[in-house]
Amino acid sequence: MNRMMQVPHLRNHYSNLVMQFLKEQVENINTDMSILDIGCGHMRNLKLFELLGFKELHALDIDPTDNPLDVKYKTFTQHNIINRLPYKDKSFDIVLCNYVLMFIEPEYMQEVVADIFRVSRNYVILETARRKDFNTKTTNYTNYNFEEIVRFVPTDFEIIKQRNYREKLIARRLYG
Numbered sequence: 001m002n003r004m005m006q007v008p009h010l011r012n013h014y015s016n017l018v019m020q021f022l023k024e025q026v027e028n029i030n031t032d033m034s035i036l037d038i039g040c041g042h043m044r045n046l047k048l049f050e051l052l053g054f055k056e057l058h059a060l061d062i063d064p065t066d067n068p069l070d071v072k073y074k075t076f077t078q079h080n081i082i083n084r085l086p087y088k089d090k091s092f093d094i095v096l097c098n099y100v101l102m103f104i105e106p107e108y109m110q111e112v113v114a115d116i117f118r119v120s121r122n123y124v125i126l127e128t129a130r131r132k133d134f135n136t137k138t139t140n141y142t143n144y145n146f147e148e149i150v151r152f153v154p155t156d157f158e159i160i161k162q163r164n165y166r167e168k169l170i171a172r173r174l175y176g
């Protein structure tokens with residue numbers, strides 16, 4: 001198993017940011033919406049959407065998954081996100097990218113961020129964490145910069161939640 005996936009809370013708990021999103025956007029979302037989880041790990045966040053009744057669940061990770069939470073996903077794609085995502089523009093209603101971009105070298109970051117937003121029809125939920133906050137000895141952290149990630153958000157999205165010090169961001173597409 002990849003060392004990046006050994007942190008217990010990533011298996012057992014949902015992302016607070018995803019929980020906040022669901023609470024705050026409950027009147028704007030519905031279970032017909034499709035979800036893509038980029039860098040899905042153990043798919044804990046897809047599990048949350050599944051439990052809420054979402055069925056169009058799609059996962060992508062650089063590593064294969066053993067799917068320990070038995071998520072009923074529609075597709076799993078093994079892919080390195082420094083290469084263009086293998087989806088058409090606006091393929092998914094909600095795109096998650098939780099605790100992945102801190103492993104992306106800064107030279108790739110602008111293109112990777114643009115690509116994450118490209119495949120979203122509506123929402124992007126994105127978070128990173130400093131190694132000290134993450135309580136892990138993982139050594140794959142790059143010299144990424146969250147504020148730079150925020151600057152790379154395309155102009156056809158509005159940021160509806162931003163916490164620079166906690167490295168969290170939710171954005172919504174402005175024009176259909």
Ligand SMILES: C[S@@+](CC[C@H](N)C(=O)[O-])C[C@H]1O[C@@H](n2cnc3c(N)ncnc32)[C@H](O)[C@@H]1O
Pocket residue numbers: 002004005010011015038039040041042043044045060061062063079080081082097098099100103104
């Ligand atoms: C810390 S885990 C987070 C997993 C999940 N998003 C979550 O919040 O529970 C980071 C995940 O990103 C994946 N990952 C790291 N670099 C990647 C890359 N270049 N392309 C795709 N996935 C990547 C790892 O394999 C791992 O599953």
